Amino acid sequence: MKNLEMRQVYTKTILALAxxxxxxxVLEADLAxxxxxSKLKEQLGKSYINVGIMEAEEMGVAxxxxxxxxxxxxxxxxxxxxxxxxDQVFLSLGYAKNHAVIVGxxxxxxxxxxxxxxxxxxxxxxMRVIPGNxxxxxxxxYQFKAILEYAHTAKGLFYIRTIRKQATSxxxxxxxxxxxxxxxxxxxAGTIFASGIMVEEALQAATDLERLGISVQVxxxxxxxxxxxxxxxxxxxxxxxxxxxxHNVIGGLGSAVAEIVTENHPVKMKRIGVKEQFGxxxxxxxxxEVYGLKAADIxxxxxxxxx
Amino acid sequence: MDTQKFADQIRYYTMxxxxxxxxxxxxxxxxxxxxxxxxxxxxxxxxxxKKDDPDRDYFVxxxxxxxxxxxxxxxxxxxxxxxxxxxxxQNGTNLPSHPDRIKTPGVDMTTGSLGQxxxxxxxxxxxxxxxxxxxxxxxxxxxxxxxxxxxxxxFQFAAHQKLDHLIVFIDDNKKQLDGYTTDICDPFDFVEKxxxxxxxxxxxxxxxxxxxxxxxDQAKEIKGKPAAIVLDTVKGxxxxxxxxxxxxxxxxxxxxxxxxIKKAIVTLAEKIEVxx
Numbered sequence: 353m354k355n356l357e358m359r360q361v362y363t364k365t366i367l368a369l370a371x372x373x374x375x376x377x378v379l380e381a382d383l384a385x386x387x388x389x390s391k392l393k394e395q396l397g398k399s400y401i402n403v404g405i406m407e408a409e410e411m412g413v414a415x416x417x418x419x420x421x422x423x424x425x426x427x428x429x430x431x432x433x434x435x436x437x438x439d440q441v442f443l444s445l446g447y448a449k450n451h452a453v454i455v456g457x458x459x460x461x462x463x464x465x466x467x468x469x470x471x472x473x474x475x476x477x478x479m480r481v482i483p484g485n486x487x488x489x490x491x492x493x494y495q496f497k498a499i500l501e502y503a504h505t506a507k508g509l510f511y512i513r514t515i516r517k518q519a520t521s522x523x524x525x526x527x528x529x530x531x532x533x534x535x536x537x538x539x540x541a542g543t544i545f546a547s548g549i550m551v552e553e554a555l556q557a558a559t560d561l562e563r564l565g566i567s568v569q570v571x572x573x574x575x576x577x578x579x580x581x582x583x584x585x586x587x588x589x590x591x592x593x594x595x596x597x598x599h600n601v602i603g604g605l606g607s608a609v610a611e612i613v614t615e616n617h618p619v620k621m622k623r624i625g626v627k628e629q630f631g632x633x634x635x636x637x638x639x640x641e642v643y644g645l646k647a648a649d650i651x652x653x654x655x656x657x658x659x
Numbered sequence: 660m661d662t663q664k665f666a667d668q669i670r671y672y673t674m675x676x677x678x679x680x681x682x683x684x685x686x687x688x689x690x691x692x693x694x695x696x697x698x699x700x701x702x703x704x705x706x707x708x709k710k711d712d713p714d715r716d717y718f719v720x721x722x723x724x725x726x727x728x729x730x731x732x733x734x735x736x737x738x739x740x741x742x743x744x745x746x747x748x749q750n751g752t753n754l755p756s757h758p759d760r761i762k763t764p765g766v767d768m769t770t771g772s773l774g775q776x777x778x779x780x781x782x783x784x785x786x787x788x789x790x791x792x793x794x795x796x797x798x799x800x801x802x803x804x805x806x807x808x809x810x811x812x813x814f815q816f817a818a819h820q821k822l823d824h825l826i827v828f829i830d831d832n833k834k835q836l837d838g839y840t841t842d843i844c845d846p847f848d849f850v851e852k853x854x855x856x857x858x859x860x861x862x863x864x865x866x867x868x869x870x871x872x873x874x875x876d877q878a879k880e881i882k883g884k885p886a887a888i889v890l891d892t893v894k895g896x897x898x899x900x901x902x903x904x905x906x907x908x909x910x911x912x913x914x915x916x917x918x919x920i921k922k923a924i925v926t927l928a929e930k931i932e933v934x935x
Binding site: 377398399401403404406408409411412413414415416417418419420421422439440443444447448449 | 713717759760761767768769771772774775777778779780781782783784785786787789790808809812813815816819820
């Protein structure tokens with residue numbers, strides 16, 4: 353798994369699921385070339401459906417397939433899976449209580465050259481307001497595989513946010529992902545909660561803080577909804593919290609953590625993420641700088657809270 | 660049972676339901692009564708006992724605001740009792756304005772946000788095609804609903820996937836909420852449009868149960884293509900007072916309308932031989 357791109361993990365996992373379960377069906381909206389799902393087309397045959405460039409219909413077809421007992425796995429770019437087809441996702445899938453798994457790719461600045469039109473800083477915020485659904489932002493191939501497998505057997509609406517390309521390997525494949533978080537580094541002075549590509553930055557920030565004599569814990573909080581309240585409250589009791597996300601600070605990981613913290617154990621917090629900005633074209637490292645998504649932004653925030 | 664009589668019963672209970680509530684979507688509920696009567700009375704393999712039968716037919720009311728007519732039909736088919744029917748839009752109801760597959764027995768798909776039902780219907784038809792089944796999926800879309808771009812996405816998908824077990828009815832009652840369809844966004848010729856989209860399509864008298872049944876028989880024979888039957892209907896169909904009422908999409912009756920509605924209910928009751 354280590355060298356696999358996330359899109360390869362998707363294909364491989366879905367193929368394994370489809371082998372065991374003939375009710376697995378895959379929907380694509382003319383992004384198979386981007387997702388590299390040609391193997392799915394070859395091997396799943398009729399159970400692979402490319403609807404064309406019509407995301408609203410993609411969600412509707414998924415709903416109908418779910419009604420007839422299928423488990424649809426739906427892929428499109430994250431902005432089209434959420435803001436473009438939001439009412440369809442909300443009603444035909446969420447409100448109608450259909451079991452479906454939506455995989456939204458290239459979240460936030462990872463859309464790079466596709467630029468602002470394709471750069472979702474708001475997908476998690478939108479999805480969070482759908483009652484009863486599940487939201488994940490994955491950071492690692494093993495984690496992505498485990499969550500796809502869980503989403504297949506569980507019931508309800510799933511939204512999984514992932515990059516398409518190779519992710520930094522964080523896990524060995526032996527971890528327990530059932531609690532919705534993994535503690536990657538122990539610490540005593542405070543907590544950094546991060547998800548997706550920001551986990552790597554959070555770990556770097558913790559290392560940098562260590563040099564300054566500050567010990568913080570780093571937690572990959574990949575299940576954004578339902579969020580594990582216990583770990584957030586536990587962290588709040590320990591000290592200040594910094595959240596780090598490749599998303600608008602409104603409505604995403606940081607907001608979700610803040611809601612739990614303020615209602616249960618108020619503590620100083622800082623949210624690292626995109627602020628009141630639209631996306632733009634750029635390479636990943638450039639965009640991380642521009643939007644303040646670097647390890648330095650995280651460590652600076654933590655130092656500020658501890659002062 | 661005689662299909663026209665079944666239609667009269669559906670019309671009677673639709674009127675009773677809405678009169679009991681005091682207001683609602685009379686116009687577009689009444690225009691599909693004959694079609695529902697043919698589908699549920701004659702054509703579709705459905706019943707409360709068969710709700711889990713994988714070979715049963717499916718129905719999606721994409722123009723969800725016509726829910727009251729579907730509810731009257733489902734009541735008459737025995738999916739629930741009369742008391743349930745009169746729970747329409749009451750606080751905490753399981754019979755909401757727009758159909759809900761979780762709340763109401765017999766409803767196959769949740770609809771109400773226009774355009775979404777027809778998409779789901781294409782998904783249901785696709786699912787049954789994948790399963791190699793011969794059962795049919797029927798969907799009713801409104802003429803006004805076809806303003807929604809999503810409908811045309813669904814039609815492209817249905818034609819491309821050769822969903823020949825999908826039969827779509829277009830309720831061409833010529834009006835939408837704000838007026839005549841031709842004044843708001845002229846639909847031009849639905850039959851021509853649907854043919855251009857890869858459907859077999861033709862127009863029938865949506866008030867004539869025999870014509871509707873014949874059209875469905877014809878649609879079922881077609882292989883490799885979905886069918887779109889354009890129903891020539893009247894908003895408020897079968898209740899002269901409502902047919903002539905200019906603004907008859909959602910009616911909050913004044914005293915004159917209330918009297919006319921009560922009178923229509925009595926007339927319908929006599930026709931189907933029940934106490935009004």
